[in-house]
Ligand SMILES: Nc1ncnc2c1ncn2[C@@H]1O[C@H](COP(=O)(O)OP(=O)(O)OP(=O)(O)O)[C@@H](O)[C@H]1O
C-alpha cells in the first residue's frame with residue numbers, strides 16, 4: 302500500500318524523473334507534472350497529500366502555483382524546491398503556505414525526511430481537526446449538563462445514533478431529563494432544521510389525543526369545525542416525541558403501530574392515508590414490560606419501539622452532576638431574575654449533595670429557582686435550600702384570592718396550550734360554556750390566537 306499520494310512539479314525533466322523514482326522507492330505513489338498545466342490537470346481529478354514544487358517553472362513561479370493548488374486542495378502539504386542562494390524566496394514560500402523548502406542540490410535522504418515530516422504534520426492537523434469537530438458536537442449539547450460517567454455515556458449514545466432513523470426509547474424516573482435528551486437526539490441529527498414536536502400522552506383524554514396525533518377531517522366529530530393537521534403530519538421531516546407512552550390508550554396504540562410499520566395513517570374521519578417521514582422517540586417513567594404483562598400495553602408495539610433504549614439514571618445515582626446542575630440553574634435564574642448571586646455556601650452545597658432528589662433534576666431546578674428568588678445575599682445559604690418532596694416549586698404564601706387567580710391563569714394557559722388555542726375544545730375540557738370561557742380568558746388577558754400552532 303502506498304504511504305501517500307504525491308504530486309511532483311518540475312520543468313527539469315531529469316530532476317523530475319529522479320524525484321519521482323526516489324519517492325516511489327520510499328513507497329509513495331507519485332504523479333509527475335512537467336509544467337503548471339499538467340499540475341492543474343492532475344489536481345483537478347484527484348486529491349494529493351503532498352506536492353513537491355520547483356520554485357522556477359516555465360510560466361509562473363512555484364509559489365503562485367502552490368497558492369493556486371491550495372485553492373482546490375487546501376490541506377495539501379507543499380515542499381518548495383529552491384535554487385542555491387535564494388533564501389528570500391524560500392522564506393516567502395513558507396510565509397505563503399509552504400510546509401518546508403529544499404535547496405538544490407539535495408540528496409535522497411533529505412527529500413524523504415521532508416516528505417515524511419510534512420505528512421506526519423498533516424496527519425496531526427487532521428486529527429486535531431477531527432477532535433475539534435467532536436468537541437463542537439459536544440458543544441451542541443451545551444445545555445445538557447453531564448459530568449457523571451453515566452450521563453456522558455448517554456451523550457455518547459446520542460451522538461452515535463442521532464443520524465439513524467431508528468426509534469429511540471428513553472426510560473427514566475420523572476424529571477430525569479427525558480425530554481432534554483430527546484431534543485438532544487433531534488439537534489444532533491440531520492433533522493435538526495425540521496420540526497421537533499412533543500406530546501404528553503397522559504395529558505389528554507383518548508379522543509382528543511387521537512385527533513391531536515393524527516389530525517381530523519372537518520366534521521369528524523362535534524367540535525371538528527375545520528380539518529386539522531395532526532402532530533405526526535406537523536413533524537414531517539423532523540422528530541416526534543411521544544412522552545408518557547405507557548399511558549397511550551390501547552386503541553391509539555394500534556394506530557401508532559401502523560405508523561411505525563407503514564409510515565402512514567388515517568386522520569380521524571378520513572379514508573385517505575397520509576404518508577409521513579418522522580423519527581419517533583418515545584419516553585416513559587413506567588415499567589412497560591410490566592404493562593405488557595398486564596395487557597395494558599401491546600407486546601408487538603413494545604418490541605417495535607424498543608429499538609435503541611436509553612436509560613436515564615435518577616439524580617441520586619449520579620451525585621457528580623448535582624453541583625454542576627445547581628450552578629447552571631443558579632446562573633440561569635440569576636440572569637432571568639436579574640439578581641446578583643454568586644454561589645452556594647459550603648453548608649448549602651452539602652445539603653444539595655445529601656438530598657435524595659425523588660423529583661430528580663426538575664426538583665433540583667425548582668429548589669434553586671426558589672432559593673434565587675428568596676436570596677437577599679450574593680451567596681445562597683443552607684436555609685434557602687428547601688427541596689419539596691413532590692418536586693413542586695415552594696412559593697411564599699399568598700393571600701387566597703391571589704393564589705386562586707394564579708392557579709386559574711396557569712390552568713387556562715395549559716388548556717390553551719393543549720388545545721392549540723381551540724376555544725370549543727378548551728371550553729369543553731374545562732366543562733364551561735364558550736361564553737363563560739371567553740369571560741375567563743378576558744379576565745386573565747389571554748388571547749387564544751397566541752396558542753395557535
Ligand atoms: N442534564 C440536564 N442538564 C440540564 N438541565 C436538565 C438536565 N436534565 C434535566 N434538566 C432540566 O430538568 C427539567 C426536567 O427535565 P425533563 O422535562 O426533560 O424531564 P423528564 O424526564 O421528561 O420529566 P417527566 O418524566 O416529568 O416528563 C427540565 O427543566 C430540564 O431543562
Ligand SMILES: [Mg+2]
Nearest residue numbers: 479480544584
Ligand atoms: Mg417529560
